[in-house]
Amino acid sequence: MMARVFGLSHLFMTVFLYCFANFMVVPAITDVTMAAICPGEDECSLAIYLTGAQQAIIGLGSLVVMPLVGKLSDTYGRKVMLTIPMALSIFPLVMLAYNRTKYYFYAYYVLKTVIAMATEGSVQFLALAYVADNIEESRRASVFGIMSGFSSSSFVFGNFSTRFLSTSATFQVAAAMSVIALLYMRVFLPESIVNNSTCENSPETDCLLEKAPSKKLRLFRTLPSVDDTLCLLRTSPTFSKAAVVAFYSNVADVGLYSALMYYLKAQFHFNKDQFADLMIIAGIAGSISQLILMPIVTPLVGEEKMLSIGLLFSCAHMILYSIAWAPWVPYAAAMFSVVATFALPCLRSIASKQTGPSEQGKAQGCITGICSFANIVSPLAFTPLTALFLSDNAPFHFPGFSIMCSSFAAMIAFTQSIMISPPPPPDKNSGIINNSNPPECLI
Numbered sequence: 529m530m531a532r533v534f535g536l537s538h539l540f541m542t543v544f545l546y547c548f549a550n551f552m553v554v555p556a557i558t559d560v561t562m563a564a565i566c567p568g569e570d571e572c573s574l575a576i577y578l579t580g581a582q583q584a585i586i587g588l589g590s591l592v593v594m595p596l597v598g599k600l601s602d603t604y605g606r607k608v609m610l611t612i613p614m615a616l617s618i619f620p621l622v623m624l625a626y627n628r629t630k631y632y633f634y635a636y637y638v639l640k641t642v643i644a645m646a647t648e649g650s651v652q653f654l655a656l657a658y659v660a661d662n663i664e665e666s667r668r669a670s671v672f673g674i675m676s677g678f679s680s681s682s683f684v685f686g687n688f689s690t691r692f693l694s695t696s697a698t699f700q701v702a703a704a705m706s707v708i709a710l711l712y713m714r715v716f717l718p719e720s721i722v723n724n725s726t727c728e729n730s731p732e733t734d735c736l737l738e739k740a741p742s743k744k745l746r747l748f749r750t751l752p753s754v755d756d757t758l759c760l761l762r763t764s765p766t767f768s769k770a771a772v773v774a775f776y777s778n779v780a781d782v783g784l785y786s787a788l789m790y791y792l793k794a795q796f797h798f799n800k801d802q803f804a805d806l807m808i809i810a811g812i813a814g815s816i817s818q819l820i821l822m823p824i825v826t827p828l829v830g831e832e833k834m835l836s837i838g839l840l841f842s843c844a845h846m847i848l849y850s851i852a853w854a855p856w857v858p859y860a861a862a863m864f865s866v867v868a869t870f871a872l873p874c875l876r877s878i879a880s881k882q883t884g885p886s887e888q889g890k891a892q893g894c895i896t897g898i899c900s901f902a903n904i905v906s907p908l909a910f911t912p913l914t915a916l917f918l919s920d921n922a923p924f925h926f927p928g929f930s931i932m933c934s935s936f937a938a939m940i941a942f943t944q945s946i947m948i949s950p951p952p953p954p955d956k957n958s959g960i961i962n963n964s965n966p967p968e969c970l971i
Contacts, residue, residue, distance in 0.1 A: 536662060536671070538717045543655050543675060544682045545709035546614060549702045552686030553621065555803035556698045558789040560624065564633035573915040576790050580911025582641050583786060587903025589645025594900055597650050598657065598893020602886060606658045606720045609889075610713060613647035618706040625699035649899065652679070653876075653892040660880045660888040661720040669831040669877035670823040676873045677818030684811035691804040767882040767891070769948045770875055771898050776941035777839060777871060778902035783910040783934030784846050794918045795927050796855045806862055813865040822870060831874040832950050838871030839942040846935035850928030878948065910934060 561579070566572030601609040620640040623632060655675060663671045690698050761768045792798040798806075826834055845864030852858050876895065883891040913930035916922055926932070 536659065536675075538712075539655055539658055540675060540678045542610075542709060542713040542717055543651070544678045545705060545712055546617075546651055547679045547682035548686045549621065549705035549709060550617065550686075551683045551807075552690045552698060552705075553624075553702045555687055555690050555800050555807060556695050558793065558803065559800045560628050560633065560695065562793070564628065564630045572790075573919060576787075576915045576918070577911060578637065579786055579790075580907035580914075582637065583782060583907040584904045585641055586644040586648050587900040587905075587907075590648045590900030590903065591897050593646050594649060594653065594896040595890065595893040598653065598889035598891070598896070601654055601657060601889035601893075606654050606661070606889070607713070607717055608719075610651060610654050610717075611710070613650045614706070614710045614713060616643045616647055618703060618710070619643065621699055621703040621706055625696070625703045628695065628699070648903075649896045653896040654889070656876050656880070657888040657892045658720045660892075661885060665881050666827075668880055669826045669834070669874055672873035672877050672880075673818040673822030673826065673870075676869065677815050677820075677822075680811050680814035680818055680869065684808050684815060687804040687807040687811060691801055691808070695800065761894075764882045766948060767879060769944060770879045770882075771895065772944045773835070773839070773941045773948070774875055774879075774895050774898050775902050776937045776944065777842070777875070778899040779906045779909075780842065780846065780934045780936075780938035780941065782903055782906035783937065784849065784931055786907060787910060787914040787930045787934070788849060790914060790918060791849075791927055791931065792858060795852070796858075798855075806858055809859055810862040810865040813863055814869040817866045817869045818873065821866075822873065826874070830950050831877050832945070832948050834870045835874040835878065835948070836942060836945045838868055838874065839938060839945050841867040842871060843935050843938035843942055846931055846938055850931035850935065852928065906934075906937075 561575045562569065562572055565575050565578070597609055620636050620643060623636045623639060626632070656672060659671050659675060660668060689701065693701065761771055789798070789803060792803070792806075796802075822834070829837075841864050845861045845868055848861040848864070849858060852861070876892065879891050879895050880888060910930045910933065913933060917927055917929045922929075
């Protein structure tokens with residue numbers, strides 16, 4: 529087990545470098561947006577609406593593209609498909625590294641939106657598929673947690689760097705790190721083994737989509753990625769439940785983070801440095817959880833229970849953010865990340881186990897596509913609420929009302945996660961594997 533984990537070291541470093549470059553600009557982007565659109569103000573409805581619109585547009589593109597990227601990675605390899613988003617992500621960072629005035633910001637906004645429609649979330653789920661290619665099912669959740677721990681560590685180091693850099697230097701360093709991440713991946717990361725074997729003699733779960741009965745009617749003839757998503761949802765009840773959890777938890781997360789910085793800036797006058805401090809605390813908590821606690825606790829408790837526990841604490845920390853009565857309360861809420869970060873790796877592991885080695889890219893791409901659909905719904909629902917309750921025209925005084933509503937979505941995800949049952953233990957006496965045919969996909 530440990531030998532295989534160490535064998536993934538180049539993947540972990542690739543994820544670390546890529547996330548470092550992208551996370552370090554997060555604390556600064558709110559100040560850049562406000563300075564370009566509403567200079568000198570602490571509340572700006574236009575900035576909130578632009579952020580929400582960008583998230584919705586990106587989600588619309590990713591909904592279709594991500595399952596297709598996953599399918600292509602099953603055919604052509606993870607490394608080939610990783611190259612595209614890692615290369616494209618460099619250009620928006622370079623633009624803001626050069627200039628952050630109003631018109632450059634709008635050019636960045638358009639470029640970032642277009643590129644993210646085809647790449648948002650792809651590096652993360654392709655890395656998960658790479659792990660699934662190399663780690664057996666029983667240890668997969670722990671290794672997913674370790675990889676998420678490296679991502680959280682990059683979050684800490686990225687925000688720590690931002691804390692001591694000027695805004696211009698932040699984007700310059702981020703652009704340079706993006707280039708380094710791409711070069712490192714191309715030079716050192718070996719291609720994951722792509723399973724091109726036939727499915728004729730393999731168990732049903734090894735090639736779920738290939739073994740599903742032929743589709744009599746295809747509603748999306750030009751969008752095979754959508755067909756694959758619908759087929760996975762129909763053929764695996766556990767995958768369907770995991771998809772529902774992914775949708776509502778992502779609705780909650782997008783609702784929280786699209787509102788949180790504007791809420792803290794309006795309520796407590798937070799700036800780049802304080803945003804970075806808050807994220808460092810959350811990142812350290814998440815790193816400790818995923819690198820140390822998850823590998824120990826998950827084999828004992830089970831990833832289904834760990835998923836529910838993580839979602840419950842995620843809901844709790846959103847509620848605490850929404851009712852923050854003093855500047856120190858958001859820092860206390862960030863500490864809940866120690867447990868809240870259990871949810872994502874466990875969810876991805878549960879989805880991974882529903883398909884075999886030849887379809888890991890499709891499975892992870894479908895979950896990412898469903899999360900992208902949440903990226904459409906959440907801004908449409910929460911952006912107007914955020915703008916309204918941070919304005920002078922709020923129907924009642926509750927600046928964190930939209931964040932409280934996000935916690936309700938997290939509670940729905942928690943309720944659904946309780947319904948996901950662990951797989952039954954194998955029958956040691958009979959040794960028989962259930963190969964019953966999956967239901968037909970009439971899509």
